Amino acid sequence: MTDKKSVDGPVYVETMAIYGVGLIGGSLAIRLKQHNAVGKIIGVGRSRENLETALKIGAIDEIQSDPLEAAKQADVIVLATPVNTIAGLLGTIRPAIDSSKIITDVGSVKSGIVASAKTELGDMFSRFVPGHPIAGKEKSGIVAADGDLYENHKVILTPTSETDSQACELIYRLWALTGATVRIMEVEDHDRVLSVTSHLPHILAYVMMDFLSTSKDRENCYEMAAGGFYDFTRTASSDPEMWRDISIMNGPRLLEHIKEYQRQLSVVSRMIEEGDHQAIEDLFGAAKKARSRVTEKRKKVH
């Protein structure tokens, strides 16, 4: 992983089309507006009501119901729709794409999207800058959007060797305006790392809630669940449809990590079974130490 050097000077986009003006797309729109970094933002989306709200609060300037028409008008196209809709959208807007346009996305899994982009965009693949802002909330939609959402968060871009470097730089600079730290990573590295830090924990929390809710002790469990349990299972409040798609799309990495996690859990199980005090204490101690590094990293940015 390397950092792109900071680039000075103002960044300006005449016309931007944002597909999916929800928490992620909407928060970006609001922030870019605050910086006067965009002349006009066209909103595209399935929910007319959501788009009307976005228009009313000034996150977007225009609603366009035809995805292709929006792409024709836009200089920069931001695909902020669910991961499994990106391939289809790229196919739809393909006729509008030429070398004057830049496309980016916000999907949590990059390898599948990059492969689709290559297929769908063909010789215009170089115009696609794969991106992933690591931010979220339990709430969604434009009503949850917030210009400060990305402050102190990370945004990862995963350009390939074919990605146009000026296109990448523009997307980099737009994200930098949000207060996020922008990082460049390889596609495969991104998907492996996010599988560990985000996708696996989501699965484990969902399974924990599933485990509790199917237990014969569930009523007592709900009653006795304290702060530790509450924090541990927070990610199980995430949108099931979104996480279904992420899980399947990052399946190859995730399945490998689940397997390895199971193996390490079995090791601890055996230690408990054998009453191996020293081994358990060593493992918990090392885990606590590792956790303190996560805390330090957070203290630095918050």
Added chain:
Amino acid sequence: MTDKKSVDGPVYVETMAIYGVGLIGGSLAIRLKQHNAVGKIIGVGRSRENLETALKIGAIDEIQSDPLEAAKQADVIVLATPVNTIAGLLGTIRPAIDSSKIITDVGSVKSGIVASAKTELGDMFSRFVPGHPIAGKEKSGIVAADGDLYENHKVILTPTSETDSQACELIYRLWALTGATVRIMEVEDHDRVLSVTSHLPHILAYVMMDFLSTSKDRENCYEMAAGGFYDFTRTASSDPEMWRDISIMNGPRLLEHIKEYQRQLSVVSRMIEEGDHQAIEDLFGAAKKARSRVTEKRKKVH
């Protein structure tokens, strides 16, 4: 699980001995002092420095280095030391125990402690009221103690059929003064429920940190770990020695739960492998719904 009916009128203990004046024992001491519910609190513990601090801030009135002597003087004995020290302490203080005294503890696993109490106390077993305040912090010692620690928390008592009911009632009323909701449960129910809501999540979080820290991607993982991961692994910051002992002591329940959790994790793994959209969405959806019940319960008390 049944609720004991509330009991009115003041509660007063002439002399209380607290063994282990740390976060748990110290917070109880401070609160009981605030309520003038105790005449004198004798502090017993391994760390002289910790006891001196407790004395200085008025959490205790006296330091006693001899555990037996403290028990002789006390009307109520609170064992707030690590779970694996309770059996030894009960043996040590046994000569001081008669039917005028009441002993309670704060251990997170009840079956082993109740069995030890039966062995160690013999015909004075009826004087022992097993207890477990479900509260904690990442910090420990008297310096972390706080009279409000138990506000809106649960305290579970697990009296057996042999436990003296008046002794149980007194301990119940003392805990009620802390602002906690006191619940009566069967020993076995307590250990099964706490295994699900507390011990298993601790193990899973420790294993998650262990998994991350032994990954070849660990540096990138530390960098990319966001809020969800931070919350998910909070319990991995808990004291390794304490959780080693809890894990071993509640081993029979915990091992069964780890096994069942692994089985359910394998089911999800297979769904992802098969790309079974519907099954995954249903499972995540049910988990999210279950999680919302935990949130509701918390909203009620906070």
